Amino acid sequence: MPEDARFDAVADNFIYIHRALCHDLSGIIEGGARAFQTGFPRFVRILDKHTELEEQLFFPALEARSQGSTDVTRAPHRDIEERLRGLEALVGDVDASESRILEDLKALEETMGEHLAEEQRVVMPEMMRHFSAEELWALDARIMEFCSPEFMQEMMPWWFLHMDADDRVAVARNMLGGIDASFLPALCQWISEGLAAAEWQQLVAQVPALSQSSPTP
Numbered sequence: 351m352p353e354d355a356r357f358d359a360v361a362d363n364f365i366y367i368h369r370a371l372c373h374d375l376s377g378i379i380e381g382g383a384r385a386f387q388t389g390f391p392r393f394v395r396i397l398d399k400h401t402e403l404e405e406q407l408f409f410p411a412l413e414a415r416s417q418g419s420t421d422v423t424r425a426p427h428r429d430i431e432e433r434l435r436g437l438e439a440l441v442g443d444v445d446a447s448e449s450r451i452l453e454d455l456k457a458l459e460e461t462m463g464e465h466l467a468e469e470q471r472v473v474m475p476e477m478m479r480h481f482s483a484e485e486l487w488a489l490d491a492r493i494m495e496f497c498s499p500e501f502m503q504e505m506m507p508w509w510f511l512h513m514d515a516d517d518r519v520a521v522a523r524n525m526l527g528g529i530d531a532s533f534l535p536a537l538c539q540w541i542s543e544g545l546a547a548a549e550w551q552q553l554v555a556q557v558p559a560l561s562q563s564s565p566t567p
């Protein structure tokens with residue numbers, strides 16, 4: 351069904367990555383100062399890249415077909431960026447108070463949560479309305495132009511670590527649909543790095559194509 355094909359082609363960038371970002375941030379908040387110091391820099395790198403991909407790749411393409419449809423994202427993106435820079439300045443600051451860090455993290459969580467929900471409600475349907483599934487996949491394939499191998503190596507295990515079992519299956523299937531077979535071993539390596547052995551086996555049982563390439567332990 352064309353609607354399903356379009357949904358699959360946008361879900362990674364509008365649903366599954368959003369959920370992983372929310373999951374990571376709520377874990378950092380739960381983990382307090384220590385989790386902030388160790389986990390926040392990676393969270394920032396991934397959220398910054400997500401915003402960059404939207405602003406450099408997806409949104410200009412959509413604006414070219416539906417002017418004004420990404421206007422709602424502009425102010426929240428700047429607001430989130432400002433909060434990220436403020437919190438980043440507290441990483442490694444031994445004098446920063448835990449209550450201040452937690453207060454700022456919770457404010458970021460609220461702003462980001464509202465923004466991601468609005469993108470899903472407003473922007474995602476516009477992407478599906480104005481592009482075919484083939485065009486959406488072609489845009490998706492261009493993500494690699496914006497990401498270094500080092501970034502991918504960090505982001506992929508992070509993504510699978512922060513998804514639930516159903517989302518992992520959906521994302522793995524989407525990825526397998528778009529990659530060259532020669533890339534499969536690297537993909538399996540990255541995914542398995544984010545998962546416990548039992549989680550990896552559970553995923554492979556549902557997406558058997560992953561078993562054609564066994565990651566090195």
Ligand SMILES: [Fe+2]
Binds near residue numbers: 401423427469
């Ligand atoms: Fe965004």
Ligand SMILES: [Fe+2]
Binds near residue numbers: 363364368400466469
């Ligand atoms: Fe987003």
